[in-house]
Amino acid sequence: MKRLILLSALSLYFLSNAxxxxxxxxxxxxxxxVNVFQQNFQKAYDIEWEMDGDRYKIAFETGILGNDHEAxxxxxxxxxxxxxxxxxxxLPASVLKNIQTTYNGYQIDDIEKITEGLTxxxxxxxxxxxxxxxxxxxxNGKTIRKIAD
Amino acid sequence: MKLANKxxxxxxVSLFVIIGLWSVVFYFNIQYEIKESVxxxxxxxxxxxxxxxxxxxxxxxxxxxxxxxxxxxPLSAKEALHFKDRYLDTFMYMQDADDTELELEPVRMxxxxxxxxxxxxxxxxxxxxxxEDDLVGELLEEALALYFILMASIILINNVVLQRVWKxxxxxxxxxxxxxxxxxxxxxxxxxxxxxxVALQKAVHxxxxxxxxxxxxxxxxxxxxxxxxxxxxxxMTNKLELLLENSSLQPNQAESIAEIMQLVDxxxxxxxxxxxxSKIENKQFLNNQTVSVNEIVRQNLSDLEExxxxxxxxxxxxxxxxxxxxxxxxxANIIIGNLIRNALFHNVTNGNISIxxxxxxxxxxxxxxxxxxxxEKIFSRFYKSEPxxxxxxxxxxxxxxxxxxxxxxxxxxxxxxxxLFRLRFK
Amino acid sequence: xxxxxxEDEKELQQNIVDSLTKEHFVIxxxxxxxxxxxxxxxxxxxxxxxxxxxxxxxxxxxLEELKKQGKAGNVIIISAKDSLDxxxxxxxxxxxxxxxxxxxxxELTARVKAVLRRNxxxxxxxxxxxxxxxxxxxxxxxxxxxxxxxxxxEFAILKxxxxxxxxxxxxxxxxxxVWGDHIxxxxxxxxxxxxxxxxxxxxxLAAAALEIEAIYGIGYKxxxx
Numbered sequence: 001m002k003r004l005i006l007l008s009a010l011s012l013y014f015l016s017n018a019x020x021x022x023x024x025x026x027x028x029x030x031x032x033x034v035n036v037f038q039q040n041f042q043k044a045y046d047i048e049w050e051m052d053g054d055r056y057k058i059a060f061e062t063g064i065l066g067n068d069h070e071a072x073x074x075x076x077x078x079x080x081x082x083x084x085x086x087x088x089x090x091l092p093a094s095v096l097k098n099i100q101t102t103y104n105g106y107q108i109d110d111i112e113k114i115t116e117g118l119t120x121x122x123x124x125x126x127x128x129x130x131x132x133x134x135x136x137x138x139x140n141g142k143t144i145r146k147i148a149d
Numbered sequence: 150m151k152l153a154n155k156x157x158x159x160x161x162v163s164l165f166v167i168i169g170l171w172s173v174v175f176y177f178n179i180q181y182e183i184k185e186s187v188x189x190x191x192x193x194x195x196x197x198x199x200x201x202x203x204x205x206x207x208x209x210x211x212x213x214x215x216x217x218x219x220x221x222x223p224l225s226a227k228e229a230l231h232f233k234d235r236y237l238d239t240f241m242y243m244q245d246a247d248d249t250e251l252e253l254e255p256v257r258m259x260x261x262x263x264x265x266x267x268x269x270x271x272x273x274x275x276x277x278x279x280x281e282d283d284l285v286g287e288l289l290e291e292a293l294a295l296y297f298i299l300m301a302s303i304i305l306i307n308n309v310v311l312q313r314v315w316k317x318x319x320x321x322x323x324x325x326x327x328x329x330x331x332x333x334x335x336x337x338x339x340x341x342x343x344x345x346x347v348a349l350q351k352a353v354h355x356x357x358x359x360x361x362x363x364x365x366x367x368x369x370x371x372x373x374x375x376x377x378x379x380x381x382x383x384x385m386t387n388k389l390e391l392l393l394e395n396s397s398l399q400p401n402q403a404e405s406i407a408e409i410m411q412l413v414d415x416x417x418x419x420x421x422x423x424x425x426x427s428k429i430e431n432k433q434f435l436n437n438q439t440v441s442v443n444e445i446v447r448q449n450l451s452d453l454e455e456x457x458x459x460x461x462x463x464x465x466x467x468x469x470x471x472x473x474x475x476x477x478x479x480x481a482n483i484i485i486g487n488l489i490r491n492a493l494f495h496n497v498t499n500g501n502i503s504i505x506x507x508x509x510x511x512x513x514x515x516x517x518x519x520x521x522x523x524x525e526k527i528f529s530r531f532y533k534s535e536p537x538x539x540x541x542x543x544x545x546x547x548x549x550x551x552x553x554x555x556x557x558x559x560x561x562x563x564x565x566x567x568x569l570f571r572l573r574f575k
Numbered sequence: 576x577x578x579x580x581x582e583d584e585k586e587l588q589q590n591i592v593d594s595l596t597k598e599h600f601v602i603x604x605x606x607x608x609x610x611x612x613x614x615x616x617x618x619x620x621x622x623x624x625x626x627x628x629x630x631x632x633x634x635x636x637x638l639e640e641l642k643k644q645g646k647a648g649n650v651i652i653i654s655a656k657d658s659l660d661x662x663x664x665x666x667x668x669x670x671x672x673x674x675x676x677x678x679x680x681x682e683l684t685a686r687v688k689a690v691l692r693r694n695x696x697x698x699x700x701x702x703x704x705x706x707x708x709x710x711x712x713x714x715x716x717x718x719x720x721x722x723x724x725x726x727x728x729e730f731a732i733l734k735x736x737x738x739x740x741x742x743x744x745x746x747x748x749x750x751x752x753v754w755g756d757h758i759x760x761x762x763x764x765x766x767x768x769x770x771x772x773x774x775x776x777x778x779x780l781a782a783a784a785l786e787i788e789a790i791y792g793i794g795y796k797x798x799x800x
Contacts, residue, residue: 035263379655383677387590407793455728
């Protein structure tokens with residue numbers, strides 16, 4: 001009985017992996033994609049490859065503090081999306097200024113820089129005593145989307 | 150084989166196996182590590198080369214390894230997109246620093262594919278590997294060196310430590326070897342607190358005590374038995390003598406009695422000898438004095454003069470020195486007298502005896518049977534060189550017992566067809 | 576001649592008595608310490624055969640008593656205890672001789688006669704039988720007043736025979752007397768035969784009125800012819 005439970009739990013785990021995202025060892029990733037990635041992010045470490053649909057999703061870290069990154073490549077080696085965890089000080093001054101004026105009195109947290117092709121957007125959480133927001137803004141600091149949290 | 154050597158043998162064999170197995174595991178481990186590190190290096194090269202190709206596309210024309218460790222090859226998009234990084238062990242003609250000409254050397258090759266300015270290329274990078282032969286050779290040498298160093302240190306430790314640890318044992322063994330039941334007063338002792346040796350000592354002491362007790366009882370028994378036999382034997386002898394004097398005997402009756410008498414005589418002699426032996430062993434002769442061996446030899450020869458004449462035996466005496474010894478006179482007479490009598494009785498007609506006195510040494514040589522006696526047996530009790538002889542086989546045993554009592558060494562040799570008995574007075 | 580035999584072993588005592596009777600001695604016996612002590616107090620003996628181990632006491636005590644009376648000189652100790660201590664003590668106390676059991680009757684006779692002769696010696700120390708004179712001091716043999724040369728062993732043998740005239744002398748007794756104890760006796764008898772042969776020849780040549788007869792191959796007897 002115990003073995004049966006263990007077995008079903010294991011198979012469930014693998015099944016769910018297959019359904020959502022599938023871990024892939026780097027040696028199984030086409031060379032073209034690997035090489036492009038390595039050229040793009042030369043200082044990446046703790047690299048984990050996943051198949052996300054027909055794309056390759058790479059989770060990795062950079063820097064001494066271990067900033068989290070996620071990058072998506074097509075199977076031909078085109079970078080389609082790059083999500084980078086950044087600190088408040090890394091935000092462009094215009095963006096920071098804009099947000100601070102729009103959302104006065106809010107704490108800025110969990111900032112992500114999202115690059116898709118040539119467009120750059122920033123995603124962040126804003127927290128106050130009364131209200132939390134999740135917002136996305138463009139490279140000028142203009143809010144594109146706003147969700148109450 | 151010595152205990153230390155035995156354990157050394159086991160150690161050497163098991164160490165050989167252990168180090169051998171360890172070497173194999175170590176070899177594969179090292180090889181894996183080397184590959185790992187080479188692969189890592191290849192990957193780094195790959196990044197740098199692709200980076201350079203991006204900056205300087207001219208290097209993309211390099212399609213062979215002639216000038217470097219990498220080569221490009223254009224690929225179709227289809228081929229390229231399905232291509233995955235491959236690491237391969239292979240061989241290439243190369244010239245190492247230690248080679249005079251091109252040689253087939255083992256290399257690790259990384260094959261990858263990449264895109265540059267919309268075109269696809271295949272990139273091969275090589276890195277020379279450690280030659281497996283070299284690695285194996287080196288490792289074997291190291292393993293052997295390790296083995297020998299280990300063995301040498303173990304032998305050294307064995308010699309120093311084990312010899313020290315076993316020293317009380319060997320000293321004990323030495324004492325035990327010298328131990329003579331009934332002669333050695335003190336029991337052998339082991340000078341250590343080592344549990345095993347102390348237990349050994351205890352066991353040996355128990356054994357020796359039992360043996361000594363048995364020996365004492367045996368000695369006493371022989372003494373008592375032969376003593377108790379004296380009177381009945383006296384009665385028998387005298388009764389038979391009186392019977393034979395009776396003139397009314399028939400000749401055949403008398404002959405039977407004569408035969409019985411001879412047997413009784415033998416019994417008497419046997420009993421006397423046993424009593425003498427028992428007395429020697431009980432050290433009942435303590436009237437020790439300085440006796441002149443020369444004097445005793447002369448006295449005995451004078452007593453036996455007519456007998457020697459009868460057998461026509463030439464006796465020569467060479468007195469190199471005046472030999473004296475501190476012992477009981479009667480005992481000295483028994484040893485020397487019996488040896489001379491033996492030399493006479495076991496001689497051949499027209500034979501010879503030569504007696505030589507040296508410093509602390511007496512030699513009695515005689516002609517006789519042309520073959521050696523069994524030197525390891527002649528001194529044991531009841532041994533007779535001629536099984537049918539009327540002798541009782543105790544003569545030399547008694548001599549030996551007296552010699553042991555006075556720490557005189559006695560040897561028998563058969564040299565130049567002569568029987569030689571040598572006494573060394575220490 | 577009066578002899579006292581102090582011996583507790585009945586059979587042995589009887590043997591000694593039988594043997595000495597043949598020599599025409601007067602024999603008395605004692606089987607224990609008290610009897611012996613009484614007899615020694617009451618009578619005079621020419622020779623005393625004394626066993627050391629006695630019921631009720633030690634023979635050496637008797638010897639001590641005799642020494643005090645100055646009569647220890649004619650004692651022959653007979654003992655199974657061939658220990659040096661006893662022998663030395665006995666001789667020290669003035670015993671004349673020491674005889675260890677077992678012994679030959681011829682040896683006993685010879686020793687008893689030796690004791691008697693020593694004590695009754697009247698100047699000359701000779702054995703005279705028929706036409707034969709053996710001078711023990713001069714070590715000479717005269718037959719019909721003619722000197723007959725003898726070697727040492729022949730002399731010893733003849734003396735032994737003369738002391739045991741008409742008695743059986745066994746070869747072993749003879750060998751022991753003349754050559755002393757030896758464990759390996761096997762070879763002695765040939766030599767004894769040879770010596771006897773020579774002695775007989777000499778006696779015959781000198782026309783001695785004595786003859787050495789062989790007895791059943793075990794010994795000899797000296798008889799007057």
